[in-house]
Amino acid sequence: MAVRLRPRNPSEALDLGFALVRENAAATYGAWLAIYLPVAAVAYAVLWGHPFIAWFVLWWLKPVFDRILLALLSRTLFGEPATAASVLRSPRQWLFGTGAFAALTWRRFDLSRSFHLPVRQLERLRGKPGRQRVKLLDRDMRAAATGLTVLLVLMELFVMVSAAFAITLLAPVRMPMEDILEVLFTQGLETAGDGALVGAVLATLATALVEPVYVAAGFTLYLQRRTMLEGWDIELRFRTLADRLAAPAASLAGVFAAVMLALVLLPASMPTRAAGKDPATEIKAVMAAPDFGKTEMKRRLEYVGPTWESKDDKPSTKTEWKWLEKIALFFSELARFATWIVGGTVLAAVLYFLARYLRFHGRASGARDRPDFLFGLDVRPDSLPEDVAAAATTLVREGRTREALSLLYRGALVRFLDRGLEFLRGDTEGDCVRKVDVAEPEPTRAFFRRLVSAWQSIAYGHRSVGADAVLALAGEWHRQFAPAADAQEAR
């Protein structure tokens, strides 16, 4: 199971669907577009000259596409690779026996389509049990499911209009908005020619963007409802608990995936189907409880006195406001300038923050941008003497241990940067040690760790480090890095 099971409110359950698609964006959209776009292309080719009808056919067939998407997404959920070919090869999973006919006819305008889809497709419930199941699921989640449909229908429309708008803006020919509106509303869609084709194709592409999210959010909403109804999250924890304390157990993940599959696909554990008792007597027993069927008395006041009419309906006199108008004109002029200034500032601010954001994130991933300073130390290659180890030895002889250590440390950082290690501007000593640990062989790692701790104790701890120790470090520095330096000079 790729998603975490926990209590959520309905909105969060929908959000989870968005996250599910996002985390598997490449695989999901890849497989989905590989199926949807060719079908759409065929539809437009067959109905060439009638783009609106082609769009309408594709739109009407959405429930079938939803089923393909749900087959894809349910595989993703259980960690199976979801490829277009593997889904298309098993039409039993998404076409036959999934209530597709009903979905294309009298259930086509179901406002909770993607929420109800798993009942038909994964649980395969039809007829009366199916209706009861849907009713049960609807009880807490109906509003969320409908909200999802409404929002995404609008978003599909907006994405399409936005794309049309962008094309209009970028097109080399002048296409005033009025003309487009006139074409759309006076001539009708059928006769609009190329404009209609472009519009229909854009609408189809908008569907391609939105539909996976729609199906995924409906699916996770369904999963959440059943999680709450049947306590899946608690079952998972209890099983983990039992597993943790049992003797060496079988692979938990495998067992659990099988259990969850069974739960999703079989309605056996439906609370409404709990066997053993006669439902009628049980309902009577419940209804007999004091929570139900009690009578409440409520009192409220009602006005019973005489009514009267308002006598105050003199027509108000109209005053002339010439002077106010002058002031207002002045202010409106002022406001006009202010609007331009504010608008310009806002645009500049947006550009600035966008640039800052891009620069920051670009830097975090850019490898070639090497810092000049690390924690205040100059790490430009030309700031080092020719032979670092020798220079350090000289400094120690002169009694300047601190400078010597600083030089060795700086030298090591520069050499690591030369070897392509990515130190960033904000890295601490600890970060550098970690990065060296990952990238360098063991002798170098150990050496660098000793060097850093010596440097830290002298620079931050203000403890003296013996001259011998520093000389030893300088000697080792030479062994570690001198060959590299020679090689670099040879190049």
Place this chain on the structure above:
Amino acid sequence: MIDTLRPVTLPEGAEITLRLAGPVARARAWATDFAIRSMVLMSLPAAFARFGDAGAGVMLICWFAISTLYPILFEALWNGATPGKRVFNLAVVHADGTPVGWSSAFLRNIVRMADAFPVGYVTGFIVMLFDGQFRRLGDLAAGTVVIHRDSLAGKPGAHAAREALAAPVALTPLEQRAILDFDERRGGWSAERAAELAETAVPLVGALRGEAAADRVSSIAAGLQSRR
């Protein structure tokens, strides 16, 4: 494990979890705000009608001020929530969980114009689809996220009156939470399902079956609660 949470480590070293809010919840809050604002804006023409063209000018200025300042003022002054966000238990906070101030509220709502471009917040919606924390451009600029603020804990102790028992084994915090959840949500399940669930927790219920097993888990929940 895919989830919509954002863990935040506080300076004290404690960890809290922000429950990020996605497009649907936020769109609903926005629509509510839009309705409220529209009502205010539509009541203005009646109020200014008697002042002629000058009144119309003042009214337009008021319109501009109300529609621009509405989200900024509410978010900065009312714990990061406009009335619409409050209705749906949402709030704007900084990415580290601290409340938003004037600068962030101003920035994220000024950049709103870019999110709304060109129609119906399409830019913001698409950015939200692919951002890991459901942020629109305004949130990216101001370093904010929108979170759910309602509580998920059920009504404690439908069965809390039960005799309290200590757990027979040492439990992790997550397991303790699950036991308390079981007790809180037990009323929503059929007796059979509750028993089935309880029976899976073998170390807790041992050989008990049916309602006795479920009662045992509830008793342990009561024990956990009394220890707090």
